Each structure stands twice: as C-alpha cells, then as structure tokens.
Amino acid sequence: MMTKVLVWVEHDGAVVKDATLSAVTAAAQLGEVVALVAGSGVDGVAAAAAQIEGVAKVAKADDAAYAHALAENVAPLVVALMADYDAFVAPATTTGKNIAPRVAALLDVMQVSDILSVEGPKTFTRPIYAGNAIATVEATDAKLVVTVRGTAFAKANATGGSAAVEAVAGPGEAGLSTYVGSEIAKSERPELTSAKIIVSGGRALKDAPTFAATITPLADKLGAAIGASRAAVDAGYVPNDYQVGQTGKIVAPEVYVAVGISGAIQHLAGMKDSKTIIAINKDEDAPIFQVADIGLVADLFTAVPELVSKL
Structure with a gap:
C-alpha cells in the first residue's frame, strides 16, 4: 500500500518558500505527497503548490x-487530517519546528528532527552533537512526524x-494564542537560506x-547575502536574523566568505556544507581554517578593502 x-x-501568504521544495523532495522518497x-x-499559494513537481494533491485550508x-x-488542523496519512513532513524552519513537535505530541508519537537523508520507509539520518556525528535512526510509531533540513535535499x-x-x-x-504583529526586516539582498553567496x-x-x-561593500560587489556569527549578533552588530549556526540559520551556499570568524563549533554546524568556504582571519590557528577551502591569514581591515578594490 502506498504511503501517504x-x-x-511554508509560505508568506503569496509565495511558497524554498524550504518547502526541499521538504517535498524528502517526502517524495517516502510516498505520495499531498501539500x-x-x-x-491562499488561492494563489495553493495554485503555486499545485505546480510543484512531485505533488499529487493540494489540501487547502x-x-x-x-x-x-x-x-x-x-x-x-494537521492532526485532524492525519487520520488519512502515514507521515507528516515539515521543513526544519522556525515555523516548521514550531508546528511539528505539537503535531507529534498530539499524535503521541516521537518526532524525527532535521533529517539529512531517507534510508528506508521509517529510517533516516540526522545530525547529532552539533553536526559532528550523523545518527541513523528508525521510527517505530505507526505515524511519522519528520522535519527536513533544507540544505540536505535538492529543491523540487x-x-x-x-x-x-x-x-x-x-x-x-x-x-x-493571538497574532499581535511582526517586524520583518526589509532587504534588497537575497534571503540567507536561499542565497548562492554569503559574506x-x-x-x-x-x-x-x-x-x-x-562587510557591506564586499557583499554588494558579490551580490551576496550578509550573515554573522552568534558573537557578532550577541554584541549587537547586526539583527539576529543574520545569525548563521546551530541556533541560527543553517545555510549551504555555493560560496561562504567568513570574515573575522574564529569558527566555533556551533557556527560550523550552520555552514560547513557550503560548497566553497573562504576564511579571512589573522589567527592562523583559528578552527575556521580546518573547514575552509581557501584560507587567508591576514588582518581583515586591510584584506577586505583590498579585495573590494580588486573586484
């Protein structure tokens, strides 16, 4: 029997977010996908969801x-619908991580969080110890509740x-609960989690x-999104939606430029899957150099402006 x-x-009322596309790819490996x-x-969003390759049906609430x-x-709402489904899959975003555990609790099942791959009908891999080890886990519950790490799956x-x-x-x-309001930072830059280049x-x-x-002139020249380490966010240099890392955003761009970042394990957990990592740091023993493809031991205050002038 086909698993449903x-x-x-995940959407903003008008556009389907990229993280959803990765979740669809993961879900398609389990069975028939209903979005x-x-x-x-949300008629527009439902129409857009219906266009996603691999989606068999759209349920619109x-x-x-x-x-x-x-x-x-x-x-x-999800729990009411789950009578007809074998699994619930959500992207491991702020919203997905808010909804899925409640669904799991109401269904009285264990959640499988932040999966990196689907190994079998109920078997997955997921990161543990801040991504330093990968665990293979098998769910034993009748119904599955899974969150998907977007950077680990191709987008549908x-x-x-x-x-x-x-x-x-x-x-x-x-x-x-009641919705009071949201302060959304407006930016001309690409969104961190979907950017191809991040500084x-x-x-x-x-x-x-x-x-x-x-950082801004370099990001402007490269058409990049701007990120930051937790230390920079905690010190108030930038707002917290810039934070990359275990407690921030998990990113995997084509190019990740780390400027003046020593490379704490929590930060590495959020960006070590980037295709090319470039690090600029004056401390040659900084842990960031262990994951960097290109490392420049230099004072960032001379190296970065020089780099910008050459671009």
Missing part, C-alpha cells in the same frame, strides 16, 4: 485562524506539476558601524 505523506507548505496549504486567502501560521491553530522543481486542489477544514481558532562577519568587526562599513 502530508507536507506542510497542505493553510492560511487566509482557508481560514482566518491560519492566517499567520500560529502553531496552536495549525497543529490541530517549482513548475511542471499539475495537482488538483481540494478544500479541507480544520478545528479553526484554538483560542490559545559573514564575526566578533572581530568591533561594532555595528565597522561591521557595516567592512
């Missing part, structure tokens, strides 16, 4: 209760599919104005 998989579609689009006025993907409202094609859209209903407003700065950049003056 319900995939949570769940929940929100308010259109209700004001799901407008801001409040986990307290979405989880009961966003076009080429032609799934039917079916309206579904859930319990609606749970009354446990990241560390604590060595002294303060916010120095960080901006040093």
Whole structure:
C-alpha cells in the first residue's frame, strides 16, 4: 500500500518558500505527497503548490485562524487530517519546528528532527552533537512526524506539476494564542537560506558601524547575502536574523566568505556544507581554517578593502 505523506507548505501568504521544495523532495522518497496549504486567502499559494513537481494533491485550508501560521491553530488542523496519512513532513524552519513537535505530541508519537537523508520507509539520518556525528535512526510509531533540513535535499522543481486542489477544514481558532504583529526586516539582498553567496562577519568587526562599513561593500560587489556569527549578533552588530549556526540559520551556499570568524563549533554546524568556504582571519590557528577551502591569514581591515578594490 502506498504511503501517504502530508507536507506542510511554508509560505508568506503569496509565495511558497524554498524550504518547502526541499521538504517535498524528502517526502517524495517516502510516498505520495499531498501539500497542505493553510492560511487566509491562499488561492494563489495553493495554485503555486499545485505546480510543484512531485505533488499529487493540494489540501487547502482557508481560514482566518491560519492566517499567520500560529502553531496552536495549525497543529490541530494537521492532526485532524492525519487520520488519512502515514507521515507528516515539515521543513526544519522556525515555523516548521514550531508546528511539528505539537503535531507529534498530539499524535503521541516521537518526532524525527532535521533529517539529512531517507534510508528506508521509517529510517533516516540526522545530525547529532552539533553536526559532528550523523545518527541513523528508525521510527517505530505507526505515524511519522519528520522535519527536513533544507540544505540536505535538492529543491523540487517549482513548475511542471499539475495537482488538483481540494478544500479541507480544520478545528479553526484554538483560542490559545493571538497574532499581535511582526517586524520583518526589509532587504534588497537575497534571503540567507536561499542565497548562492554569503559574506559573514564575526566578533572581530568591533561594532555595528565597522561591521557595516567592512562587510557591506564586499557583499554588494558579490551580490551576496550578509550573515554573522552568534558573537557578532550577541554584541549587537547586526539583527539576529543574520545569525548563521546551530541556533541560527543553517545555510549551504555555493560560496561562504567568513570574515573575522574564529569558527566555533556551533557556527560550523550552520555552514560547513557550503560548497566553497573562504576564511579571512589573522589567527592562523583559528578552527575556521580546518573547514575552509581557501584560507587567508591576514588582518581583515586591510584584506577586505583590498579585495573590494580588486573586484
């Protein structure tokens, strides 16, 4: 019998987020994929989800209760639908990691988090010890709840599919939480998790104005997203949505430029899958050089402006 998989579609009300495409790729290795689009006025998103290659059907839950993907409202919706499915798959994003554990708890099953590969019907690999070891785990529950590390799976094609859209209903407003507002940083730059090039700065950049003056020109020249280490974020150089690492964003761009980042294990956990890693640091013993493809032992305050002038 074909395994049926319900995939949570992450979107901003208009556009399907990239992380969803990776989750679809992972889910397709388990069975037939049905995409769940929940929100308010999401006909456009449902139509876009129907185009994703590998999606057999789209379940659309259109209700004001799901407008801001409040986990307290979405989880009961998923659980109500799970009677017909064998697995629930969500991207391991902030929202996915908010919804999936609640679904697992309500279904009384164990969650398999942050998977890197699908090894069998209920067997997966996932990182442990900040990514320093990979564990192979097997779920024993009747129903699966899985979150997918986006950087570990290829993105499904966003076009080429032609799934039917079916309206579904859930319990609606749970009354446990209310949406107050969100402050979303607007940027002309590519989004960190989907950027092909990332320039990241560390604590060595002294303060916010120095960080901006040093990193921004290089990022502009390369058309790159800007990232930062936790130390730089904690010191207030940049907002926390710039943070790359175990407690920040997991990225795997084509090129990752680490400027003045020593390479704490938590930071490496978030970027060591990058295709090419370039490190600039004046400490030749910095751990970042152990993962770097290209290492430059130099004072970043002379090296970076020089690099910018040559680009």
